[in-house]
Amino acid sequence: MYQLVYYEAFSAREALIEIRGLKKVYSSGKVALGGIDLDIPSGISAIIGRNGAGKTTLMRILSTQLLPTSGSIRINGFHVVREASKVRKIVCSIPQEASPIGVLTPLEQVKMYLVARGFSYSTADAEAKRALEEVGLAESMRVPADTLSGGMKRKIFVAMALASGSEIVFMDEPTTGLDPISRYEVWAAIRKLGSNVLLTTHYMEEAASLSSYIVLVESGRIMNRGMLRELLSVFSGKVRVECRQYQEESIEIGGIYIKYVDSDEAEAYVKMGCDVKNITLDDLFIKERIQLEP
C-alpha cells in the first residue's frame, strides 16, 4: 500500500491565491466543489482532473464570473466576491470555449480587448503588435481569424493575456483539441507570458511541462497538491509495470494489471512479457485508485 505524502512546499504567506472552505452547489443540487482549502503559489500552476471534476467551476469562480455558494478566496489579497472589480483589473481569463471572431484579424481582436480594458488606442495598437509578434503571429496578424489554424487561434488569446500585462492569467484547457505541434507552440507562448498562470488541463504532459505547482482535483475535492518534483518523489526509484496477466498487489484498469516495483525488479517483469514504463503524473491518479481499493 502506498502512502499519500502531502508536501507544503511554500508557506501560506507566499500564496498568490488563498482558497478557504470553497463550496459550489449548482441550482440543480449538483455539488461541483465540496469545500476546498488550497493555497496556490506564484509561477505557473496547473489544475488537473477528469471530466466533471470541477476545474471549470473553480476557474470561473476565481475569475469572478461565477459566485461561490460559500467559502472565501483571496487573490493577491483581494477578496474575489467583495472586491471583484479590483480582482478583474489584475487578472485575465481565457475561457475554455474562447474562439476569435472569424471576420476580425488577430490584431483587431487583441486591440479591441485592450481598449475594453482601458488602454488608449495608440498603446493598444503598439502592445497588440508586440504581443502578436511575441507569440509567433507576426505574419498572420492582419488576416481574418477564420483562415487560421486551431493553434494560431488559441495563440490570439495568449497574445491578449501577454499584451494586457495582467499579473495573473487564468486559462481553462488552453490546448484541448490541438495537434501536438500546435500544442507545443501554445506552450512556448504561455512560457513567454511572464505572468502568474493558472491553467486547467486533461493532459498530464502539459501540466508536467509547463507548471511547477500541480493540483489534482477529483469529484470536487483536492486529491493531491504540491510541487511537481515532490509529488512524484513518492515513486522515487520505482517504475510502473503493466501486465496482461493477474499480478499480486496490482490494480486492474481496462484489462491491464498495473503495479509499482523497484527499478531493479523491472527485468523480471519484462521476462514475463509485461511492459515497464517510467513514472509520469498519470501515476498519481492510478496510485489514488490503489489506495481506494478495499
Ligand SMILES: Nc1ncnc2c1ncn2[C@@H]1O[C@H](COP(=O)(O)OP(=O)(O)OP(=O)(O)O)[C@@H](O)[C@H]1O
Ligand atoms: N451550470 C451548471 N449547472 C449544473 N451543474 C453543472 C453546471 N456546470 C457544471 N455542472 C456540473 O458540475 C460538475 C463540475 O463541472 P465542471 O465543468 O466544473 O468540471 P470540469 O472538471 O471542468 O470538467 P471538463 O473537464 O469536462 O470541462 C459536473 O458534474 C458538471 O456536470
